[in-house]
Every structure is written in structure tokens, then in C-alpha cells.
Amino acid sequence: MVTPLYAGITLPDQPQRFTILAGYTQLCGLSIIPSLIPHTGVNMSDKQLIQRRDFLKTAPLMVGGIAALAQANTANQAPAPSPVTVQDVIDLILDHANVEPIQDTVDTIKVGDPDQPVRGIVTTFMATTKVIDWAIHNRAFSANFIITHEPTFYSHGDETDWLENDNVYQHKRALLDKHGITVWRYHDHIHKIVPDPIFTGLVDRLGWTAMIDPDDGRTCHIPQTTLADLVRHCKEHLRLKAIRHVGDADMPCKTVGLLPGAWGGKPQIGFLAEGNLDVLICGEVNEWETNEYVRDSQHTNRPLGLIVTGHQGSEEDGMRTLATWLNEQYPHIPTRHRFADDPFTHL
Numbered sequence: 001m002v003t004p005l006y007a008g009i010t011l012p013d014q015p016q017r018f019t020i021l022a023g024y025t026q027l028c029g030l031s032i033i034p035s036l037i038p039h040t041g042v043n044m045s046d047k048q049l050i051q052r053r054d055f056l057k058t059a060p061l062m063v064g065g066i067a068a069l070a071q072a073n074t075a076n077q078a079p080a081p082s083p084v085t086v087q088d089v090i091d092l093i094l095d096h097a098n099v100e101p102i103q104d105t106v107d108t109i110k111v112g113d114p115d116q117p118v119r120g121i122v123t124t125f126m127a128t129t130k131v132i133d134w135a136i137h138n139r140a141f142s143a144n145f146i147i148t149h150e151p152t153f154y155s156h157g158d159e160t161d162w163l164e165n166d167n168v169y170q171h172k173r174a175l176l177d178k179h180g181i182t183v184w185r186y187h188d189h190i191h192k193i194v195p196d197p198i199f200t201g202l203v204d205r206l207g208w209t210a211m212i213d214p215d216d217g218r219t220c221h222i223p224q225t226t227l228a229d230l231v232r233h234c235k236e237h238l239r240l241k242a243i244r245h246v247g248d249a250d251m252p253c254k255t256v257g258l259l260p261g262a263w264g265g266k267p268q269i270g271f272l273a274e275g276n277l278d279v280l281i282c283g284e285v286n287e288w289e290t291n292e293y294v295r296d297s298q299h300t301n302r303p304l305g306l307i308v309t310g311h312q313g314s315e316e317d318g319m320r321t322l323a324t325w326l327n328e329q330y331p332h333i334p335t336r337h338r339f340a341d342d343p344f345t346h347l
């Protein structure tokens with residue numbers, strides 16, 4: 001059995017018989033990742049959220065208790081416990097990930113101080129200005145550490161030289177600096193975990209964890225439905241305002257492949273063709289590639305389906321599982337996941 005890292009779900013052994021994708025690298029947010037593997041994950045349930053709220057309600061009482069203890073400690077000359085720093089949290093996450101160290105990684109601190117004591121943590125798919133603002137001003141707690149899956153400053157490497165005089169960059173940077181927020185990206189390492197929590201978070205949200213093909217770990221065998229109903233299922237469960245698809249709305253679907261993020265055309269098309277899929281669900285496409293292949297397939301004896309959730313829609317729930325796990329590791333540090341949401345408005 002394979003035990004997922006941030007969840008209580010187990011998967012059957014998944015031999016890496018993934019010939020379709022084995023020759024490719026995953027392109028997720030433009031980074032090249034040598035991982036291709038299966039997953040499982042779980043989200044913060046309503047019950048857990050209620051428990052979290054209960055914790056937040058009782059936190060002041062706990063703080064009072066801690067203050068009393070601190071007084072007693074002072075009286076006994078006992079040293080105060082050292083605070084948890086940003087680096088402590090990063091080290092714990094990477095220790096738990098237990099993957100080969102990545103030399104050239106984007107998983108670095110983008111803004112802030114690794115030695116900063118952590119007051120509260122926000123996990124998110126994307127550290128947007130709106131998410132940063134929420135971390136600072138929400139009523140439940142004030143966070144000073146954001147863990148983001150994707151870049152903060154509009155390029156994969158988060159280089160800022162080209163943005164020094166840019167109004168949008170300056171505004172975001174000033175907000176982070178003013179409120180002492182540290183931002184760390186957790187991307188390359190989480191995708192190297194087997195099974196990949198970003199994939200399993202998506203599958204769990206869709207309710208298909210028990211339907212993952214044990215052979216390739218990327219296909220789900222779902223009860224037969226139509227493409228239109230499958231689109232509705234994804235839209236509802238991933239909380240999307242709109243969703244795009246290619247293919248006949250009435251086509252039967254039961255073999256569904258999932259490639260969250262941005263893998264690029266050749267891996268997506270290879271998976272569709274060799275994986276014997278009815279439909280592929282992906283995060284995003286280059287619009288001259290996979291969608292055109294699926295469009296042309298409508299004229300063959302084996303028409304295919306494609307559902308494009310958007311990158312955010314496909315990866316948000318993977319990051320949510322990290323918040324659940326961090327809550328267990330640091331029950332005294334408020335940690336919440338903040339939905340980054342779809343940036344597009346659809347008319």
C-alpha cells in the first residue's frame with residue numbers, strides 16, 4: 001500500500017507502468033518536473049473546519065493559560081519555549097516530503113525572513129494580492145507566513161529585476177513588506193512526492209479516490225456518464241464559475257485521465273491516445289495543441305473528450321491538504337487554506 005502524505009487515505013500499490021508519460025516531463029506552471037506519479041489526498045472536511053473554528057474560539061483561553069504558565073516559568077527561572085520560525089516550518093515540510101533534494105528549485109523564499117517567528121500560516125494555490133490581503137485582514141487570525149504553490153511575481157523564477165519600476169509589483173511588494181509577510185513557494189518538492197498530493201487532492205475533491213486505476217495511477221474508472229454531466233460534476237466540485245470542454249456533450253465517458261496543471265500537448269495527447277481514455281481532464285492547454293487534437297478526433301471512429309478546468313481549478317485542492325496537515329503539526333499556530341479563485345470573468 002502507498003500512504004499519501006497529507007491524508008488518511010491509502011492506495012493500492014501502483015507499479016510505474018506509465019509508458020505513455022514516461023518519456024515526458026511535467027510542465028506545471030512552466031517548471032520541468034521529473035515526476036509522473038500517482039496520488040491520493042484529502043481536504044479539510046467541514047468537521048475539521050468546525051474543529052478549527054472551535055480552536056480559534058478557545059485560543060484566547062489557551063493564550064491566557066499559556067500566559068499564566070509563562071508567569072510561573074518566569075518565577076522558576078525556566079526558559080521560555082522558542083518560537084516556531086519560518087525555516088522550522090519549511091524544514092518540517094521538506095523532511096516530511098522525504099524526496100531527493102532538488103538543486104535548481106523554485107521552492108525558495110520570495111519575500112521575507114526565514115528566522116521570523118510564525119504567527120499564522122496561509123496555504124494557497126497562488127499568493128495573489130487578494131490572498132495576501134486576506135491573510136492580513138481576515139477576522140479569524142492574522143497570518144505572517146504564506147505558502148504558495150505558484151509564483152508570486154508573474155514568472156516561473158519570480159525574478160523581480162524587470163519589475164522594479166512596475167506599479168503592480170510595487171503595490172504587492174509594499175503590502176508584503178509593510179505587514180511583515182514571508183512568502184515561500186512549495187512547488188517542485190510537493191510534485192515529487194509519491195503519490196503527488198496535488199493529484200490526489202484533485203481526485204479526492206472529485207470523489208474518485210477509490211476509482212483510481214492501480215496500474216497507472218492517473219486514470220479513474222468512473223460509472224458511465226455523459227461528457228456534459230462530467231463537466232457539471234467538475235464545475236460543481238471544483239467550485240468553478242465556468243469550465244471549457246471539447247467534444248460531443250452526449251458522448252459516453254467512463255475512462256477518465258487526469259493531468260492537473262500544465263503538462264503540455266505531447267504528454268496530454270499521448271495519454272489520450274495510448275491510455276485508452278474517453279476523456280482527459282487537465283488544468284490548462286496550449287490552445288494550438290490538445291484541444292485541436294480532440295477537435296479533429298470528432299471526425300474519426302473514436303471521438304474523444306477534453307475538459308479544461310484551469311490551472312487553479314486543478315491544483316487548489318492539493319494545497320488545501322497541506323493546511324490540514326500543518327494544523328496537526330502545529331495546533332497552536334492558526335493555519336488556513338485560502339482559495340485563490342479563477343482570475344477570469346466569463347460573459
Ligand SMILES: [Zn+2]
Pocket residue numbers: 028029149187191198261315
Ligand atoms: Zn503544480
